[in-house]
Amino acid sequence: MDTIDRDNRDWIAIFATAAVFVNAFITYLLTMTPSIPFWDCGEFIACSYTLGVAHPPGTPLFLLLGRVFILINPFFEDIAARMNFISVLVSAAAVALSCLIIIKLLKYWFKEKSSRFPYNALIYLGAITGALAFTYSSTFWFSAIEAEVYGTAMLLMQLLVYLTLLWYERRGKEGSWRYLLLVFYIAFLSIAVHMTVFLVMPAIILFILYSDRNLLRDWRFWALAVVILSPAISFRPFLAASIALAIISIIALYTVSDKRIWRFVLTGTLLAILGFSVHLYIPLRSMDDPYIDMNDPETYESFSYFMERKQYGDESMITRMFDRRGSWENQFGNFHNLGFWFYFKDQFSKPNIVLIPFILGLLGLAEAVRRDTKRGLLLGLLVLLCTVGLVLYMNFSDGLHGERMEVRDRDYFFTPGFMFFAMLIGLGVSALGAFLYELLAKRGGTGKILSMVPAAIMLVILIFQTAPAHWTHLDRTGVYVPGEYAYNILNSCEENAILFTNGDNDTYPLWCLQAIDSVRADINVMNLSLLNTDWYILQHKHQHDVPIPLDDDQIEWEFGKDRYGNLLMTPKKPYIDPITKQKKYLSPNQVNVKAEMVKMIIINNNWKRPIYLAATVSDDIKDVARRYLHRKGMVYKVTSEEHNGKFDVAATDSLLNNVYKYTNLDEPDVGFFNTELSMSITYPETYIALADQVYAEGDTTKAIDLLLTAKEKFPYYFRTPLKLKEIYLKTGRVEQVEGLLAEAIDRLEYKVEKYPEEKFWWMFLGPLYMENNQTEDAIW
Numbered sequence: 139m140d141t142i143d144r145d146n147r148d149w150i151a152i153f154a155t156a157a158v159f160v161n162a163f164i165t166y167l168l169t170m171t172p173s174i175p176f177w178d179c180g181e182f183i184a185c186s187y188t189l190g191v192a193h194p195p196g197t198p199l200f201l202l203l204g205r206v207f208i209l210i211n212p213f214f215e216d217i218a219a220r221m222n223f224i225s226v227l228v229s230a231a232a233v234a235l236s237c238l239i240i241i242k243l244l245k246y247w248f249k250e251k252s253s254r255f256p257y258n259a260l261i262y263l264g265a266i267t268g269a270l271a272f273t274y275s276s277t278f279w280f281s282a283i284e285a286e287v288y289g290t291a292m293l294l295m296q297l298l299v300y301l302t303l304l305w306y307e308r309r310g311k312e313g314s315w316r317y318l319l320l321v322f323y324i325a326f327l328s329i330a331v332h333m334t335v336f337l338v339m340p341a342i343i344l345f346i347l348y349s350d351r352n353l354l355r356d357w358r359f360w361a362l363a364v365v366i367l368s369p370a371i372s373f374r375p376f377l378a379a380s381i382a383l384a385i386i387s388i389i390a391l392y393t394v395s396d397k398r399i400w401r402f403v404l405t406g407t408l409l410a411i412l413g414f415s416v417h418l419y420i421p422l423r424s425m426d427d428p429y430i431d432m433n434d435p436e437t438y439e440s441f442s443y444f445m446e447r448k449q450y451g452d453e454s455m456i457t458r459m460f461d462r463r464g465s466w467e468n469q470f471g472n473f474h475n476l477g478f479w480f481y482f483k484d485q486f487s488k489p490n491i492v493l494i495p496f497i498l499g500l501l502g503l504a505e506a507v508r509r510d511t512k513r514g515l516l517l518g519l520l521v522l523l524c525t526v527g528l529v530l531y532m533n534f535s536d537g538l539h540g541e542r543m544e545v546r547d548r549d550y551f552f553t554p555g556f557m558f559f560a561m562l563i564g565l566g567v568s569a570l571g572a573f574l575y576e577l578l579a580k581r582g583g584t585g586k587i588l589s590m591v592p593a594a595i596m597l598v599i600l601i602f603q604t605a606p607a608h609w610t611h612l613d614r615t616g617v618y619v620p621g622e623y624a625y626n627i628l629n630s631c632e633e634n635a636i637l638f639t640n641g642d643n644d645t646y647p648l649w650c651l652q653a654i655d656s657v658r659a660d661i662n663v664m665n666l667s668l669l670n671t672d673w674y675i676l677q678h679k680h681q682h683d684v685p686i687p688l689d690d691d692q693i694e695w696e697f698g699k700d701r702y703g704n705l706l707m708t709p710k711k712p713y714i715d716p717i718t719k720q721k722k723y724l725s726p727n728q729v730n731v732k733a734e735m736v737k738m739i740i741i742n743n744n745w746k747r748p749i750y751l752a753a754t755v756s757d758d759i760k761d762v763a764r765r766y767l768h769r770k771g772m773v774y775k776v777t778s779e780e781h782n783g784k785f786d787v788a789a790t791d792s793l794l795n796n797v798y799k800y801t802n803l804d805e806p807d808v809g810f811f812n813t814e815l816s817m818s819i820t821y822p823e824t825y826i827a828l829a830d831q832v833y834a835e836g837d838t839t840k841a842i843d844l845l846l847t848a849k850e851k852f853p854y855y856f857r858t859p860l861k862l863k864e865i866y867l868k869t870g871r872v873e874q875v876e877g878l879l880a881e882a883i884d885r886l887e888y889k890v891e892k893y894p895e896e897k898f899w900w901m902f903l904g905p906l907y908m909e910n911n912q913t914e915d916a917i918w
């Protein structure tokens with residue numbers, strides 16, 4: 139059959155969309171994180187459960203959505219899993235919507251030919267290919283299986299593009315402006331999920347102006363466009379501009395005869411304000427002092443500080459982008475942790491064939507512009523803004539230009555770019571297929587089957603190479619490290635303790651476990667990064683009964699600038715250092731605030747509450763009381779006696795072997811991401827450090843028993859067999875060395891073969907090769 143009637147064609151589109159949705163949904167569900175993840179997810183889960191205030195800019199709509207899923211999701215007992223499921227569902231919906239958009243674009247490309255074979259087949263094959271490229275792209279897949287904002291953000295971005303295309307098709311007809319009004323409302327609502335969504339708005343506004351000459355010549359729409367785009371600079375200009383335009387529009391409705399455009403401008407402005415109003419959640423909840431209340435944004439000034447993300451730096455991102463923090467080569471190239479190509483080459487295929495999807499995507503873009511200039515330019519501008527534009531705007535530091543290199547992978551910022559490029563791959567597949575068919579048709583051949591070859595090649599790559607490789611690497615099934623890490627730290631402390639933690643990953647999972655499962659809720663977890671801020675110190679002084687011996691005006695900062703224009707933060711009054719008796723200001727311009735606060739709290743506590751430092755804290759914090767630290771498992775207890783950081787052997791042994799949980803860390807077929815590995819090596823390292831101390835104290839048998847236990851519980855960590863070999867040789871147990879390293883190498887080689895993308899397995903294997911005299915293998 140060379141033709142398909144309209145009804146069948148519509149049903150095929152529905153079937154294709156449903157199929158890619160189900161495929162994505164099952165893929166993400168089967169690989170979903172079963173409990174609390176690391177990084178921001180733990181904070182989001184805890185904030186949704188308690189209706190707290192998350193870190194700037196707060197993501198209030200995502201938190202409210204999470205609260206709904208926590209209440210109504212009957213499929214998961216685990217609260218964290220209920221929120222992880224949000225990403226599964228919305229990410230699959232984003233994939234389905236991308237399929238619909240590609241079908242819409244391709245039908246216009248082929249117009250009257252779209253009902254004939256092979257064009258009709260190329261439309262659906264292109265849409266399915268683009269949707270699968272999006273489904274299996276590594277960055278999006280990673281965000282689709284945990285409680286992160288990016289799945290929801292990508293769905294909203296796709297929805298904004300889809301609604302804009304619907305307006306374009308119906309422009310000039312009665313009611314077509316309703317699509318634009320809905321776009322404006324959703325755009326401002328989406329800011330409460332993540333500001334990334336707003337990346338599409340400059341492209342959409344330009345597309346509207348390019349597509350409608352009446353609007354292009356109308357200053358009133360330009361005024362509305364300025365209001366719509368103003369949040370990209372700051373929320374305060376948006377509030378001022380939107381209120382001013384609303385007032386002008388109301389006056390105009392009563393004074394001019396042409397009310398239609400003014401009605402549109404007023405409605406668009408009010409809908410933008412209404413969409414943005416969900417941010418009122420932030421100060422309203424902060425006033426109630428919830429369990430997590432980041433930045434304490436109760437007043438207009440503190441709310442402004444919060445929304446403008448001043449805690450991440452006083453300099454505007456737009457200003458900062460002109461002072462390059464990394465070389466162009468590193469920011470755009472193959473540089474680890476931040477280079478765009480470093481991430482792109484792994485998105486849709488293995489790096490050795492990355493040129494296939496890359497060329498198909500470029501072809502899709504070129505054909506989009508050639509066949510349908512306006513919509514093609516919209517898609518091209520979206521890709522440009524979300525790739526090159528983001529590289530320029532984010533301006534990541536490569537560590538070679540005076541600032542510390544990015545401490546974690548930053549690929550998630552490019553998720554929108556990868557999403558739109560996946561759609562271009564689908565368009566490229568259809569474009570190349572049509573070209574092959576038309577080329578052969580001109581020479582007297584049919585070429586119908588040959589036209590399917592580009593789609594077949596790309597589908598084979600995606601289904602048989604990309605999907606399995608990414609599945610193995612991203613499958614979180616059986617991964618419980620974050621929640622158990624939190625459980626283990628919390629249960630290392632005595633009742634009613636104060637526990638100082640270092641950063642996100644040894645703090646957010648703890649908050650989450652305390653909030654949703656009431657695990658050791660008696661412990662006051664204090665994050666040292668936040669302890670550098672006045673609002674956090676004040677919160678713990680007034681709300682958590684932490685012994686802070688300062689008046690509020692010795693804590694709360696006033697903002698100013700020095701003669702060089704640098705930001706100064708200084709309290710109204712100084713305090714007297716309890717040790718040096720010198721007058722000081724609790725200001726980051728003058729002292730190490732977090733170290734100073736730890737010292738004050740320890741002294742003022744006067745042994746009323748137990749005080750602990752997580753083993754992960756930095757040396758400047760340990761130096762505050764280094765001689766008086768007594769190691770107990772994963773924490774140091776501050777004591778009145780000198781221990782110099784040595785272990786409490788009995789307490790640590792009991793914690794390691796009777797209290798701590800290590801689910802699946804000895805399983806060969808459970809995949810762990812680098813963060814999970816970097817955090818979980820704390821366990822074998824604790825065993826090794828304890829064994830060193832016990833051995834130095836003369837108990838060789840106990841030291842060996844500890845290392846053998848560590849080897850059994852964490853068989854893939856390289857330092858344990860190396861340490862065992864060292865003690866065996868020192869104590870004349872030469873026969874026990876035989877096969878020790880070979881066994882460890884065999885185990886790690888299995889991990890390397892199964893999870894080649896995970897650098898930690900390679901790092902663990904290298905020293906074992908060297909110690910086993912396999913120098914060439916180690917170098918390779």
